Amino acid sequence: MNKTIQSLIKEIVKIEVSGKKLINGTVIDLGSDLLVLFNGTNFMYIPLEHIQNLKMDKNNEEDIQDPTEDPSIKAGETQQELSFKETLVLAIGRYVELYVTDSQPLHGHITSVQDDYFVFYSPIYKLMYIPIAHLKWLIPYAQNESPYGLDEKHSILQSNSEVLATTFKKQIEKFTNKIVVLNIGGIKSYNGKINNIDDQLMEVQKARKNAIYLNIDHIKTLHLV
Numbered sequence: 001m002n003k004t005i006q007s008l009i010k011e012i013v014k015i016e017v018s019g020k021k022l023i024n025g026t027v028i029d030l031g032s033d034l035l036v037l038f039n040g041t042n043f044m045y046i047p048l049e050h051i052q053n054l055k056m057d058k059n060n061e062e063d064i065q066d067p068t069e070d071p072s073i074k075a076g077e078t079q080q081e082l083s084f085k086e087t088l089v090l091a092i093g094r095y096v097e098l099y100v101t102d103s104q105p106l107h108g109h110i111t112s113v114q115d116d117y118f119v120f121y122s123p124i125y126k127l128m129y130i131p132i133a134h135l136k137w138l139i140p141y142a143q144n145e146s147p148y149g150l151d152e153k154h155s156i157l158q159s160n161s162e163v164l165a166t167t168f169k170k171q172i173e174k175f176t177n178k179i180v181v182l183n184i185g186g187i188k189s190y191n192g193k194i195n196n197i198d199d200q201l202m203e204v205q206k207a208r209k210n211a212i213y214l215n216i217d218h219i220k221t222l223h224l225v
Helices: 082-091 169-175
Strands: 013-016 021-030 034-036 043-047 050-057 096-099 106-114 119-121 126-133 137-138 179-182 190-197 203-206 210-214 222-224
Touching: 013 034, 021 043, 043 082, 082 106, 126 169, 169 190, 190 210
Parallel strands: none
Antiparallel strands: 013 021, 013 050, 021 034, 034 043, 043 137, 096 106, 096 137, 106 119, 119 126, 126 222, 179 190, 179 222, 190 203, 203 210
16 A cells, blocks of 8 residues: 555545546545545545646645545455455446546446456447546446436446457457447547457548558547447
8 A cells, every 4th residue: 555645545635637637635545556535526436547646735725525424335345455446346337427538527337347448338328348547537426326317217227248358459359340439539539440450559440531540558448339
């Protein structure tokens, strides 16, 4: 456990997350590779690898109050520290908000977690495939809350019955010759047909232009159309 961050538990801090996102909140807990922050409204689960810098906010500029309840996702009985991947597993079937690309939060629920990616169901985009390494934070919804104000009848959790590959690369290889959308909502969003995957390069055929070659390591989200 990081002793420096551990000393900040119960302190109000300012954090800069990858993508130049600034967050104010109270440090609630520290896991093996994540920090749990309360921003005055929600508990945020933030991977340490995406924290660019942090500092104490002694003036509490956002007037953040202490939480009135504990975080809904905690380490299991056999785990002393919560890991980010364990957080994703424990979040399966719960409504969550995710931040992956630019200013485009995603709302829905996780259906499964694999070695280096997870499958996410969005009421808008349907099934999405997201590398764990690109997830900047996760916010669990409050109990009895659903995205877009969907009522109980329409908020039945969708399941993913497909046989999934263990890695993101092997999973997207299954989508060769399919039309996909990549990096939804981002400034580097693309759509087209996957022609081929060669090592770390994905060849994507645009509608009326030459194909573009993308580095798989920089694909943040993928979904079929």
